[in-house]
Amino acid sequence: EEMLAAGNSTFYKVENGVRKFYDKESKQYQPVSGVENFIILDNLRASGxxxxxxxGASVIDLGDGILNVEFHSKMNSLGTDVIQGLLKGVELAENGYRGLVVGNDAPNFSAGANLGLVYMQALEQEFDELNMMIQQFQQAMMRMRYSSIPVVGTPHGLTLGGGCELNLHCDRVVASAESYIG
Incomplete structure (x- = not known):
């Protein structure tokens, strides 16, 4: 009740990228302990x-001159929006940043290509569109591989098909112990 009376409507809040909780003793928001050494993308998004x-994707400033490309398509599948996000991430990183990380906080890194989209294009005999999508994916992979800045992949959980291929084109890979890559 004291918290609400003081004009604070939530127990947790994010302030300048730091998750805080309302401390009853000090009657102030305090940083949540134990997360100082982790980058939490939700907190960075909330901080603008x-x-x-x-x-399908976002480019987030991690600080220290490093950008992150995060997928948020269904199962983090690789479709045209994600490919566009990868290309935009490399472009932005090469123009004023020191590096690029490809990673997310989802349970799985990527389920691979958006097979639903591939199936629909094949079913409708849109083979030119399908070929263009494959070319765009390869262009994004080559753009990452030969970029003037280092690109780091951070696979975790399921990292299938195109998600595996994406990491093969990174300069470095920092894989989680619980990664299923293939």
């Missing part, structure tokens, strides 16, 4: 660190 976004 998103530089670019579309329906």
């Amino acid at each position: 660190k998103v530089l670019w976004k579309n329906a």
Whole structure:
């Protein structure tokens, strides 16, 4: 009740990228302990660190001159929006940043290509569109591989098909112990 009376409507809040909780003793918000050494993308998003976004991916400023491309498509599948996000991330990183991380906080890194989209294009005999999508994916992979800045992949959980291929094109890979790559 004291918290609400003081004009604080939530127990947790994010302030300048730091998750805080309301401390009854001090009657102030205090940083949640134990997360100092972790980058939590939700906190960065809440702090306005998103530089670019579309329906499938976001480019987030991690600080220290490093950007992150995060997928948020269904199962983090790789479709045209995600490919566009990868290309935008490399472009932004090469123009004023020191590096690029490709990673997310989802349970799985990527289920691979958006097979639903591939199936629909094949079913409708849109082979030119399908070929263009494959070319765009390869262009994004080559753009990452030969970029003037280092690109780091951070696979975890399921990292299948195109998600595996994406990490093969990174300069460095920092894989979680619980990664299933293939």
